[in-house]
Amino acid sequence: MVTDQPWDVPADVLVIPFAAPPTFDGPLDELDRRAAGELRALATFRELTGKRLETSLASPGELPAGRLLVVGIGDPTTLDREGVVHVAASAERRLGGRHVRTMAVWLSPLADATGLDGGAALAAELVARGVVEGSYDPKSIYKASPDAHPGHDPAGRGDWGTIAAPPLVEELILIVPGGDAKAVHAGAERGRIIGEGANLARGLANRAANDVSPVVLADEASAIAARHGLWIDVIEPERATKLGMGMFMAVGRGSDNPPRMIVMRSGGEGERDALDRHLAIIGKGVCFDSGGISIKPADRMEEMKMDKTGACTVIAAIATVAQLAPGTPLLAVAPAVENMPGPHSTRPGDIVTALNGKTVDITNTDAEGRLILGDAMTYAEQLGATHLVDVATLTGAVSRALGHMVTGAFGTPQDFYDTVAAAGRRAGERYWQLPLVDDYVPEMDSWYADLQNSGSSEGSLVKSGLFLREFATKPWVHLDIAGTAYFRKATSFAARGATGASHATLVELALAGAR
Ligand code: BES
Ligand code: MN
Ligand code: ZN
Numbered sequence: 001m002v003t004d005q006p007w008d009v010p011a012d013v014l015v016i017p018f019a020a021p022p023t024f025d026g027p028l029d030e031l032d033r034r035a036a037g038e039l040r041a042l043a044t045f046r047e048l049t050g051k052r053l054e055t056s057l058a059s060p061g062e063l064p065a066g067r068l069l070v071v072g073i074g075d076p077t078t079l080d081r082e083g084v085v086h087v088a089a090s091a092e093r094r095l096g097g098r099h100v101r102t103m104a105v106w107l108s109p110l111a112d113a114t115g116l117d118g119g120a121a122l123a124a125e126l127v128a129r130g131v132v133e134g135s136y137d138p139k140s141i142y143k144a145s146p147d148a149h150p151g152h153d154p155a156g157r158g159d160w161g162t163i164a165a166p167p168l169v170e171e172l173i174l175i176v177p178g179g180d181a182k183a184v185h186a187g188a189e190r191g192r193i194i195g196e197g198a199n200l201a202r203g204l205a206n207r208a209a210n211d212v213s214p215v216v217l218a219d220e221a222s223a224i225a226a227r228h229g230l231w232i233d234v235i236e237p238e239r240a241t242k243l244g245m246g247m248f249m250a251v252g253r254g255s256d257n258p259p260r261m262i263v264m265r266s267g268g269e270g271e272r273d274a275l276d277r278h279l280a281i282i283g284k285g286v287c288f289d290s291g292g293i294s295i296k297p298a299d300r301m302e303e304m305k306m307d308k309t310g311a312c313t314v315i316a317a318i319a320t321v322a323q324l325a326p327g328t329p330l331l332a333v334a335p336a337v338e339n340m341p342g343p344h345s346t347r348p349g350d351i352v353t354a355l356n357g358k359t360v361d362i363t364n365t366d367a368e369g370r371l372i373l374g375d376a377m378t379y380a381e382q383l384g385a386t387h388l389v390d391v392a393t394l395t396g397a398v399s400r401a402l403g404h405m406v407t408g409a410f411g412t413p414q415d416f417y418d419t420v421a422a423a424g425r426r427a428g429e430r431y432w433q434l435p436l437v438d439d440y441v442p443e444m445d446s447w448y449a450d451l452q453n454s455g456s457s458e459g460s461l462v463k464s465g466l467f468l469r470e471f472a473t474k475p476w477v478h479l480d481i482a483g484t485a486y487f488r489k490a491t492s493f494a495a496r497g498a499t500g501a502s503h504a505t506l507v508e509l510a511l512a513g514a515r
Helices: 026-034 038-044 081-094 119-134 181-205 214-228 237-243 246-252 301-324 369-382 396-402 414-427 438-444 460-469 503-511
Strands: 011-019 055-058 065-074 102-106 171-175 231-235 260-266 279-283 285-289 330-339 350-353 359-362 387-392 407-412 431-433 476-480
Touching (some): 011 026, 026 038, 038 055, 038 065, 081 414, 119 181, 171 181, 181 301, 214 260, 214 330, 246 350, 246 369, 260 301, 260 369, 279 301, 279 369, 279 503, 285 301, 285 369, 301 330, 301 503, 330 369, 369 387, 387 503, 460 476
Parallel strands (some): 011 102, 102 171, 279 387, 285 330, 407 431
Antiparallel strands (some): 231 260
C-alpha cells in the first residue's frame, strides 16, 4: 500500500482501471504523458475501449513499471462490489503465464467510482480479494504441468513458471494518493483472507469423487479445524443412525464410502453472537450424486462430483470467520454422503423417519440433497442454532431459471431473508428471492408418509424450498447454488470449475455478529 502517485510506483505490472468512454484528464492524462502517449494511441486504435473486464497490455514509456495492464471498468456509475472483484480478478487472470512478482494497482478510479459508495478501504478489500480469487486455477490439482510445453522456470516454482496459470503475485501494491494507509491495508488484508477462503472452498469442491469421499472431506475439515482452533465433531454412520438421522442415512447407506456428518463450531456451544443469534451454516456435501436408484442420465454426470460444493463452502466460511473475528459464535454443519445405486441403496418408495420425527416417502432418490440437509438443519437446531442458512447445489431448475451469475434463494421470515440478502450485497454476490408458495404444499403430500421428497415437475424449484422448510422451526434461508457453484467454461475473471459462490455472503452474515 502506498500513497504515492501511480507514476511513481515501480512494479512488474501497473494495473490501470479505465472507464468507458475513455476520458483523458487528471492523473490519467499524466500517466499517458509519461507513457509517451501510449494510452491515447491505443484508445484511438480502439484497442482500449474501457469496456468492463476488457484488458490490454501496454508499454510503460518512462513509467517505472515493467508493463501497464489497462483493465476496463465500464460505466463507473454501475460499478458495484462484484464488478470491482471481477475487474481485479480479470487483471490477474490476464497475466496468466507471465512472469509477475510485484503487481501495483491504481485504486483511485475504483475507489472513486460512484457505483461503489465505499471509498479506498473497500476498494482495497475488493481488489485484494479479486486478485487472490483470480489467481485460483484448478489445473494445479492433478497436473504437475497444466500446459504441456516445457520451458525454464523464472519464478522458481517448478513448472508453474511456464504455464498459463495466473501468476502467484508476491507483492500487491495498492496505490491511493492521499489515502488512509492503515484503513487501506486493513481492507486489503480482509479481502485477501476472504479470497483465500473462497479458494479453499474451490480447491475442495473441484476435487474428484474418487479423491474426496465423505471420510476424506471430514479429514480435510478436521485439518482445517485444527489449523484455526475450531471445535469439530464428525458423526459416523452408527451414531447418525442412533441419533435418528433417517434421511441422512437413507442417502448415505447406498455407497461403499460411508457418510459423515461434519459439525464445526467457533465460540461456545449455543453461544449467542452480538446480534443474539447462534447462527448455523449448513452445506450440502454430496461427494458424488449419481442419482442413486433413480439414476441420472450419463450426459454431464461427471459434474456431480461438484455436488459437495455447499459443504466445502461452509467449511471454508467458518475457517474464514475464525481468522477475521476469532471466537465469533458460529456453527457449520456439512452432511457428507455419496449418492450411489447398489444393493444397500434406498429404493424409490422407501419410507424413513427424519431426525425431527417426520416420516418421508422417498419417491425419487435423486432428490437427495433435501434429505441430508433436512436432518442437518434439525441437528443444528438441537445444538442450539437460532438461525439457519443452508447452501446447496440443490436443483437443475435453478440454473435453468437464473443461470450461473445469480443464486436462487428462499427464506422465512422475510426479515431474516432480508438480513441474508443484505450480507450478500456487502459480499458482492447476487441473489434472487423465490417464493415459498403455500398452495403447493399439498403436492408434497404422500399417501404413506408425512411428506414425499419429490413432487411433480411443475414448480419443482419452489417445492425443493417447501420440503426444506419442513425441517426449520427457526428463521431459515436456503441458497440454491446449483447454477453459481461452478462454471462450465472459464470467464475473464474465473477459471472453469468451482467459483466459491456464497462463501463471502456467509462470512459477511456471520461477521455481523462479531464482537
Ligand atoms: N445435485 C442435483 C442438482 C444439480 C443438477 C446440481 C445439475 C447441479 C447441476 C440434485 O441432487 C438433483 O438431482 N436434483 C433433481 C431434483 C429432482 C429429482 C426433484 C433435479 O434438479 O433434477
Ligand atoms: Mn440428485
Ligand atoms: Zn444432488
